[in-house]
Amino acid sequence: xxxxxxxxxxxxxxxxxxxxxxxxxxxxxxxxxxxxxxxxxxxxxxxxxxxxxxxxxxxxxxxxxxxxxxxxxxxxxxxxxxxxxxxxxxxxxxxxxxxxxxxxxxxxxxxxxxxxxxxxxxxxxxxxxxxxxxxxxxxxxxxxxxxxxxxxxxxxxxxxxxxxxxxxxxxxxxxxxxxxxxxxxxxxxxxxxxxxxxxxxxxxxxxxxxxxxxxxxxxxxxxxxxxxxxxxxxxxxxxxxxxxxxxxxxxxxxxxxxxxxxxxxxxxxxxxxxxxxxxxxxxxxxxxxxxxxxxxxxxxxxxxxxxxxxxxxxxxxxxxxxxxxxxxxxxxxxxxxxxxxxxxxxxxxxxxxxxxxxxxxxxxxxxxxxxxxxxxxxxxxxxxxxxxxxxxxxxxxxxxxxxxxxxxxxxxxxxxxxxxxxxx
Amino acid sequence: xxxxxxxxxxxxxxxxxxxxxxxxxxxxxxxxxxxxxxxxxxxxxxxxxxxxxxxxxxxxxxxxxxxxxxxxxxxxxxxxxxxxxxxxxxxxxxxxxxxxxxxxxxxxxxxxxxxxxxxxxxxxxxxxxxxxxxxxxxxxxxxxxxxxxxxxxxxxxxxxxxxxxxxxxxxxxxxxxxxxxxxxxxxxxxxxxxxxxxxxxxxxxxxxxxxxxxxxxxxxxxxxxxxxxxxxxxxxxx
Numbered sequence: 001x002x003x004x005x006x007x008x009x010x011x012x013x014x015x016x017x018x019x020x021x022x023x024x025x026x027x028x029x030x031x032x033x034x035x036x037x038x039x040x041x042x043x044x045x046x047x048x049x050x051x052x053x054x055x056x057x058x059x060x061x062x063x064x065x066x067x068x069x070x071x072x073x074x075x076x077x078x079x080x081x082x083x084x085x086x087x088x089x090x091x092x093x094x095x096x097x098x099x100x101x102x103x104x105x106x107x108x109x110x111x112x113x114x115x116x117x118x119x120x121x122x123x124x125x126x127x128x129x130x131x132x133x134x135x136x137x138x139x140x141x142x143x144x145x146x147x148x149x150x151x152x153x154x155x156x157x158x159x160x161x162x163x164x165x166x167x168x169x170x171x172x173x174x175x176x177x178x179x180x181x182x183x184x185x186x187x188x189x190x191x192x193x194x195x196x197x198x199x200x201x202x203x204x205x206x207x208x209x210x211x212x213x214x215x216x217x218x219x220x221x222x223x224x225x226x227x228x229x230x231x232x233x234x235x236x237x238x239x240x241x242x243x244x245x246x247x248x249x250x251x252x253x254x255x256x257x258x259x260x261x262x263x264x265x266x267x268x269x270x271x272x273x274x275x276x277x278x279x280x281x282x283x284x285x286x287x288x289x290x291x292x293x294x295x296x297x298x299x300x301x302x303x304x305x306x307x308x309x310x311x312x313x314x315x316x317x318x319x320x321x322x323x324x325x326x327x328x329x330x331x332x333x334x335x336x337x338x339x340x341x342x343x344x345x346x347x348x349x350x351x352x353x354x355x356x357x358x359x360x361x362x363x364x365x366x367x368x369x370x371x372x373x374x375x376x377x378x379x380x381x382x383x384x385x386x387x388x389x390x391x392x393x394x395x396x397x398x399x400x401x402x403x404x405x406x407x408x409x410x411x412x413x414x415x416x417x418x419x420x421x422x423x424x
Numbered sequence: 425x426x427x428x429x430x431x432x433x434x435x436x437x438x439x440x441x442x443x444x445x446x447x448x449x450x451x452x453x454x455x456x457x458x459x460x461x462x463x464x465x466x467x468x469x470x471x472x473x474x475x476x477x478x479x480x481x482x483x484x485x486x487x488x489x490x491x492x493x494x495x496x497x498x499x500x501x502x503x504x505x506x507x508x509x510x511x512x513x514x515x516x517x518x519x520x521x522x523x524x525x526x527x528x529x530x531x532x533x534x535x536x537x538x539x540x541x542x543x544x545x546x547x548x549x550x551x552x553x554x555x556x557x558x559x560x561x562x563x564x565x566x567x568x569x570x571x572x573x574x575x576x577x578x579x580x581x582x583x584x585x586x587x588x589x590x591x592x593x594x595x596x597x598x599x600x601x602x603x604x605x606x607x608x609x610x611x612x613x614x615x616x617x618x619x620x621x622x623x624x625x626x627x628x629x630x631x632x633x634x635x636x637x638x639x640x641x642x643x644x645x646x647x648x649x650x651x652x653x654x655x656x657x658x659x660x661x662x
Contacts, residue, residue, distance in 0.1 A: 005547045009533075016535030016581075321530040328490060328527070329597070330520020330548045332513060414512070 006335055009326075010342035017315065024304075024311045025347050025354075031304040032394050033355035033362075035297045039390050040359065041378065042290050048129070048377045050279045052196045053246075055127035056102075057255050059278075060084070060092075060262055061244040063269035070278040073104060073244045075197050076114040080106060083241035088267050092245065097258055100125045102246040105209050105239065108180070110168050113154045114201045117209030117242075123149075125248060128196045129377070138162050139189035145208045145237065146229055148185040153199035155190040156372060162187055168202075168212060170221075180212040182226045195377030207237035247272075301394065305348075305401050312344060312405045316412075323413050337410035344402030348395040356383075356391070440504030442468045442605050442637035443489070448498030450484055458496060461485055462655055468503075468604065471628060471638040473648045476657030482641040485657065486607045489639070490523060491515040503604055520549035524598025524606040524636070526627075529614050531594035532582040538589075539564050539578045542596045545603070552601025560600065567596035571626055587614045588623070595627050602634035610642050624650050 014021060053059075053074050061069045062082035071077040089103055102125055105117030116122075123141045126134055139162045142149055148168075150160055160166065164187045170178040185204060193199055211232050215225035227235075249255055255274065262272035323336055363380050370376045383391070443466040449458045459481040466472050476482055487493040489500060491507040500507045503522060510518060524545065532541045539561070546553040546560035556563035568578055571592040577585055582593060591611050598606045608627070612620040624640075628650055631638045640651065648654045 002548075009536075012535045012540075322533050322535075325525075325527070325531065325533055326544075327492065327516075328519070328525040329545055330516050330518075330523070332516045 002335060006338045006342060010339050010346060013339065014343055014346060020311065020315070021347060024308050025351050027304045027307055028301075028348065028351035028394075029354045029358065031297075031300045032351050032391070033358050035294075035301050035394075036355055036359055036387060036391060037362070038294055038297045039387050040363070040383075042294065043384065043387070044378045045290075045376065046283060048195055049283055050276070051129045052279065053126075053128060053275050054131050055125075055248060056246045056275055057249045057252060058247045058259060058262070058272045059244060059275055060247055060270055060272045063271050066271070066273035066278045067282060069244070069271055069273050070275065070282060072106065073246070074275065076106075076201060080243045082269075083243055084245065084270065085241055085268060086239050088265075088270070089242055089245060091267065092247070097250055097254055099248040099250045101248075102126060103206060103242045104244040104246065105206055105241075106243040108168050108170055108209070108212070110154070110166060110202050111158060113151070115168055115209070116201050116203050117206045117239075118203060119206055122203065126198070126246065128194050128198060132194070134194065134198065135192040136189045137192040139187070142188055142203065142205050142208070144186075144188075145205060145211050145232055146183060146185050147188040147205070147208070149189040149191060149203040150187055151191050151199040151201045151203075152193035152372075154202055155187075156193075160187055160190070162190065166202075168204075170216065178220055180221075180226075182221075182228050183212045183232070184229075193371050195371050206239045206242065210237035210239045211235075301397070305397055308344065308347060308398070309401050309404055312340060312402070313408070316405060316409060319409075320412075323409065327413050333410045333413045336413045337406040340406040340409050341399060341402045344398045344405070345395050348398030352391050352394050439468055440501070442466045442470070442503060443472075443639065444499075444501040445489070446499050448485075448488060448500065449496045450481065450488060450493065451496045459484060461488075461498075461657065464655060466637055466639070466653070469632065469635045469637055470652045471631070471640065471650075473651035473654040474639065474641045474657055475643060475645050475648065475654065477643055480657040482643075482657055483609055486609050486639070486641060490519055490525070490607060492519075517549070520545065521551040522604045524600075524603045526591070526594045526598050526606065526608040526611040528610040529587070529590075531611075532590055532597075534581070534583050536582065537579050538568065538573060538582055538585065538593050541582055541593055542567060542600055544597060546601055549601065552603065555601040563600055564596065567599055567630070568593070570630065571596050588619045591615065591623060592626070595623070595630075599627075599630050599634060599636070602636060604636060606631060606636055606638045608638060608640045611640075612642065612647070613644070620647070 059069055059073050061073065062080060062084055064081045068078060068081070072080055089101065092098060093101055100121060102121045103118055104122075106114060108115035120141060123134055123136075128134075136149070137152065139149075148166065154160070165184040166187065167184055168180045170180060185208065191198065211227055214227045215222050247258075249258060259272045259274065262270050326336060327333075360380060363378055367378045367380065370378055443464060445461065445464040447463065448461040450461070451458050461481070464472065474482060474485065484493065488495050489502070489507075491500075491510070494508065502518070505518065507515060507518065532538075533544065536544070542564035543556075543560045546556050546563075553560055565578065569575075573589055573592060573596075577589065582590060585593070591614070594611065598608070606627075611627075612623055615623060624647060628638060638651075640647070
């Protein structure tokens with residue numbers, strides 16, 4: 001019965017002071033939204049990051065460290081230390097344990113975006129996220145030697161459409177001085193956005209990759225020896241080497257054995273890495289930063305809770321009469337203190353509710369925009385236990401800080417005389 | 425100032441007196457002079473008027489009676505119960521169960537409606553709730569009607585009402601659930617003389633219906649004629 005009285009008094013009191021408290025509540029809401037949003041993004045970015053590539057059991061490249069291999073094959077950062085012979089690829093194709101292989105050939109760029117030489121198997125077997133396949137938003141996969149498929153990010157940034165002609169550059173870098181200007185490529189397809197580095201690359205066939213380098217054996221174009229589209233027809237452009245291989249295994253349980261076999265491959269020095277393991281290792285490098293960010297947000301919440309307490313303590317002066325009345329009518333100091341705690345916790349709960357709604361609204365509005373503009377995939381999903389715990393910690397913290405005005409009200413109301421405070 | 429009708433100890437009727445005070449004094453601090461209060465004995469159902477100029481400790485006297493301040497010396501018995509012998513918690517409960525209060529001003533919880541303010545004691549005390557017949561809400565409405573608060577005001581925030589109306593609502597709150605004692609601390613000082621007399625008449629009439637003793641404190645001696653007994657504060661009786 002007392003609990004019900006305290007609840008109804010607290011509700012009425014909050015409603016009575018709604019104009020002042022709405023502002024405090026707004027501050028708290030914004031900071032909780034920030035806290036929850038950062039935690040949510042952290043989880044999503046981590047998820048999006050660790051699922052940059054999925055279903056691929058092994059990434060195979062020339063002998064190097066696993067981070068290096070992961071960085072240049074999946075994230076298009078850095079360069080390969082060496083190539084893999086085409087004969088090695090053909091031999092691996094005969095390996096019964098391999099379900100599928102995707103050849104990857106790197107080295108060129110298009111206006112700062114990587115050019116990836118591969119074949120139709122890339123579109124067929126490459127998976128990202130929760131095993132999602134690549135889809136073409138427009139057009140079709142490359143067919144001819146001088147066909148190119150653009151990642152969504154490339155097409156979006158450079159405003160390219162189907163059937164446009166583009167000139168690839170030799171080597172990496174945004175501004176290259178040596179362009180493959182004799183061999184323009186035609187855009188035949190544009191991929192749907194994936195939120196992964198796939199969006200930030202262009203895809204050509206291995207034959208196309210080979211063809212544009214005819215006459216470039218010395219590293220620069222030798223005039224007269226380079227090809228033109230007309231002269232390329234009918235020639236054989238089987239590559240002599242590729243950069244890396246994405247492999248899917250017939251039986252996942254054999255992954256470690258195949259990895260060991262590849263690392264001890266006798267034909268040439270190879271490295272095989274498990275993408276999941278390499279991705280987690282890479283993520284650990286970045287986790288310091290995101291933890292610092294979460295810490296800062298935690299302080300923002302603490303600051304706004306302190307603001308809330310400041311307001312409650314200020315309001316306490318105005319509440320002296322009310323406390324005198326309640327005390328004289330027989331309310332215990334405990335009841336008075338519980339009013340403060342209830343009001344503070346109620347405000348925190350309201351702030352949490354609004355910030356969940358605000359967050360959901362923000363994600364559903366900004367999610368597609370983030371994906372198309374920044375390639376970050378942030379889908380709307382139910383909160384995970386960690387996020388619930390973080391959210392629940394806000395009312396709990398409010399409960400703790402409310403003890404301060406509650407105790408002060410409790411003490412003041414114990415010394416409360418009859419009638420107006422301080423009136424003898 | 426003499427006390428023409430000093431209330432007598434009233435043990436002959438069997439029931440304990442509403443109020444018995446003996447050799448009561450109070451100090452605000454160890455360096456402050458002691459306030460010494462006269463002995464009082466008030467039979468159940470009778471009304472007492474206390475008057476004295478400001479600074480004579482009228483409100484302090486009521487605080488002591490209500491058990492909200494500890495006296496320096498002396499005993500206080502309300503309805504036969506020694507108020508200082510109770511624990512703090514029991515004192516709060518006793519106050520909720522047996523005492524109605526009316527202040528000089530700012531009598532009402534600002535965020536509750538008139539009706540909710542009147543019902544408040546019934547929510548703090550099951551005894552008052554049981555005594556508010558047939559239900560606290562209906563009892564509150566009867567009191568508000570009897571005290572001439574228009575029905576349109578019952579659900580309004582009390583801050584929108586006039587001072588006179590607020591004081592009458594406070595009286596209704598003090599009367600609900602028929603407590604044995606009402607402590608009133610200059611409840612009429614903000615009212616004009618017509619309103620003042622009407623307020624006191626209503627309060628005392630309704631208190632008598634409920635067999636409730638009213639202890640009324642004021643600096644205005646003209647009000648003494650409404651009461652059975654009167655005592656002056658600020659003088660130590662011999």
